[in-house]
Every structure is written in C-alpha cells, then in structure tokens.
Amino acid sequence: MAFIEAVMQYGFLQKALLTSVMVGIICGVIGCFIILRGMALMGDAISHAVLPGVAISYMLGINFFFGAVFSGVLTAIAIGFVTQNSRIKHDTSIGIMFTAAFAAGIIVITMLKSSTDLYHILFGNVLAVRSSDMWITLAIGLFVLGAVYLFYKELLVTSFDETMGAAYGLPVRMIHYFLMTLLTMVTVASLQTVGIVLVVAMLITPAAAAYLLTERLSIMIFLSAGIGVTSAVVGLYFSFTYNLASGATIVMAATAIFILVFLFSPKHGLLWKMLKVRKKRASLI
16 A cells, blocks of 8 residues: 555656556567567567667767667667578577677776666666656557557568468568567667666566467467566565665566466466376376
8 A cells, every 4th residue: 555655646656657567568569579489589689789879879968769779770680681691590690799789888888987877777777767768668658559550460470470471472571670670669668667688578578478378469469468567567566665676576576477377377387287197197097
C-alpha cells in the first residue's frame, strides 16, 4: 500500500512507472520476433552498439535518441556487410562489430570523465527519469507498436521461414533491417529503465517465458508484453521500497517469472514433463 500511496503523491515515481510499463510492453513485443528468428545474440549486439552513439550525443549536447539509433543501425548494417562479403559466419561478425562499438563507446565516455553518466547508461536509473525521457519512450513505444501492427504478416512469415517469405516476393533483407531499426529504438527507449547491459534480458526473458506458454505468435506477443509489464512494475516496487538498482530488480523479476513458467508451464513445464514420464513408466509396469 505504501508504494501505491507513493505513486499517487510523487511525480517522479509516476514517470518511472509509466516509462517502465511502456518499456515492458515494447521489449516483450519485439523480443518475440527476436527469439523466433534465433537472434538473441543480435539483440545483445544492438543493445551494446548504441553506446558510442549515446556517448557522442552527450558530447554534442543533443538528444541521445538520434545518436543511439544511428549507431545501432550502422552496426547492424556493418554486421550484415561483413557476413555477406567474407567467409566469416554471422555470429562471428556480430561478436567483432558489437564489441568494437561497445569499446568505442567506453573510450568516448572516458573522454567525458563522468562515471555517473557511464553508470546510468550501462545499468539504468528509472527513478531519475525526466519528463523528456518519458515522452520519448512513449513516442518510441507507439511507433514500434504501430509498425508491428502494420507489418505483422510480413514479420510473421519471415520470422518462421525466410525462404518462404522470399518465395512470396517479400523483401526479406529489408524486413530484417527494418526489425533491426525497431530493435535499436526499443533499446534506446530502455536505456533509462534497465540500461545497456541489462536491456537484452528484457528483450529475451519475457518472450522466452511466453514461448513456453503458447504456440501461436499473436498470443505469444500479448503474453510477452504482459510478462514485461509485470516484471517492470514488480521490479520498480522492489527498487523503490528497498533502494535497489532499478534495472537489476526489473530483470530479476522477469527471471523469476521465467523460472515459474519453466517449471509449471502446462505443456512444456519441467515438472509436468517429469509427471508424464512417471505415468508412462507406471503404465508399463
């Protein structure tokens, strides 16, 4: 009850709650397409690749959104270029490019000589979210959700079978980079909440839990968004109540939900599988 009363009284907590909820939704939605495409490593790469763009934006005194999106998309294009023009495999090119981008970002931040900015960029601090950050997150969220709604069929087909998508005449490569752009925008929206280091967990963990609960993408998207929101609210509660790092508590809440689903999911839960095996053994005796 104390948390609810605090939300009603304090404007900064209202901003933090709204921002966290929106981040939970968009991370859950985009995360579904990321894991269906087997691109969890790519999500990690993009989340780290935005760092130099954010750092340069701070240096120039402009909104970090522009630098982060440019840096993330540029890294995605560079990964594709290296993969297509060399013998190097996709996962190797991801490792090369995102570590290079991350290292460049750390160098720029070192030049800024501000450890506080580095900490907030890497690990997030949703309780310090500003009105401008909240509105940027809301705008990005509406854009991402609108884009997924408009191009749902294209994303659906290419996520399950790119060859079939190409046979239907869909621009598979363009759709891939479009998804990478959305992923970059979601990462930017999540910076203040969970930070660069932990954003990949919010992209993957809720979607992975939803994947264990259903076999339909449409239902998976809603479940993943719901799990993302629940994780954000629960994590924010513990962060505010016990003075813990916001990003870490949100991610731990998502992980706890995943563990519950992993154990008790009706079709794919570990305990249910064990019970089925025991019943089969009992019937054979």
